[in-house]
Amino acid sequence: MSLNHRQENGIDVVTLPERLVMANAGDARAQLKDIIQSGSGRVVVNLGETTFMDSSGLAVVVAGLQAARKMDGDLYLAQMSDTIRALFELTRLHTVFQIFDDEAAAVRAFG
Amino acid sequence: MQRVDIDFNSDPDDMAWHGLIETRLMPLAQAAGLGDLEVFGLQLALVEAVNNIIEHAYALEPGLPIAISGECCADALRYQLRDQGRPMPLPLPSGEPAATDAAGGRGWQIIRAGFPDVHYERREGLNLLTLSRPVPTA
Numbered sequence: 001m002s003l004n005h006r007q008e009n010g011i012d013v014v015t016l017p018e019r020l021v022m023a024n025a026g027d028a029r030a031q032l033k034d035i036i037q038s039g040s041g042r043v044v045v046n047l048g049e050t051t052f053m054d055s056s057g058l059a060v061v062v063a064g065l066q067a068a069r070k071m072d073g074d075l076y077l078a079q080m081s082d083t084i085r086a087l088f089e090l091t092r093l094h095t096v097f098q099i100f101d102d103e104a105a106a107v108r109a110f111g
Numbered sequence: 112m113q114r115v116d117i118d119f120n121s122d123p124d125d126m127a128w129h130g131l132i133e134t135r136l137m138p139l140a141q142a143a144g145l146g147d148l149e150v151f152g153l154q155l156a157l158v159e160a161v162n163n164i165i166e167h168a169y170a171l172e173p174g175l176p177i178a179i180s181g182e183c184c185a186d187a188l189r190y191q192l193r194d195q196g197r198p199m200p201l202p203l204p205s206g207e208p209a210a211t212d213a214a215g216g217r218g219w220q221i222i223r224a225g226f227p228d229v230h231y232e233r234r235e236g237l238n239l240l241t242l243s244r245p246v247p248t249a
Contacts, residue, residue, distance in 0.1 A: 019129065021129065021158065021162075022126075023122075024126070052155075054155060054159060054218075054221075055159060055162075055216075055217040055218045055221060056215075058217055059217075062213070063214055066212070066214075082148065083151045086152070087221075090220070090221065090224055091208065091221070095211060096211045
């Protein structure tokens with residue numbers, strides 16, 4: 001599994017896979033960490049293709065957020081489906097991430 | 112009463128069993144009249160319960176048996192997970208929310224959100240975890 005990644009105006013935009021679960025979370029976590037540490041620490045994670053995520057998947061984005069903030073950056077989430085949003089609300093993680101309806105808005109929010 | 116049984120082997124690097132849960136077990140929840148978000152919550156709870164078996168009961172060892180039976184009665188939807196791994200430590204986790212900055216610890220919160228009734232017993236070398244929830248009555 002390889003995360004889809006590109007840079008836009010110095011911001012790392014990463015698209016997570018359709019399923020982010022225990023089987024691929026370790027790989028995704030390592031890749032996301034490498035991307036963040038190689039960049040500016042300003043990251044947008046696009047969840048538009050993600051239809052299923054378990055607690056291992058949540059741990060990937062939490063680790064990404066911590067890595068970004070350690071670099072005085074941040075990690076924003078974009079294009080979350082209703083079901084993924086329900087998961088974030090259940091685990092209260094919607095209170096620690098900035099969540100945007102679309103990727104462009106998340107990129108713009110970095111100014 | 113409707114009943115469905117599935118079985119597969121543990122494999123921490125494989126997600127094919129997700130498809131079995133989705134296509135074989137979730138139709139029971141849909142037939143019971145649960146909405147899409149509720150069905151998603153149950154599917155997620157079952158995935159977390161299987162993750163626990165693979166990670167803790169079987170310590171990530173592949174090729175070990177896991178079975179799940181699902182049944183829908185007039186007033187309840189019930190899934191029983193069976194494995195031959197290490198016993199679960201008791202008491203079972205309460206499912207209290209993890210700290211928002213914690214890397215892990217959300218699995219039981221998700222399991223208990225989907226299934227308010229959780230019962231565990233160890234019988235003849237088997238772990239039996241039964242997850243139940245009421246279903247809408249007609």
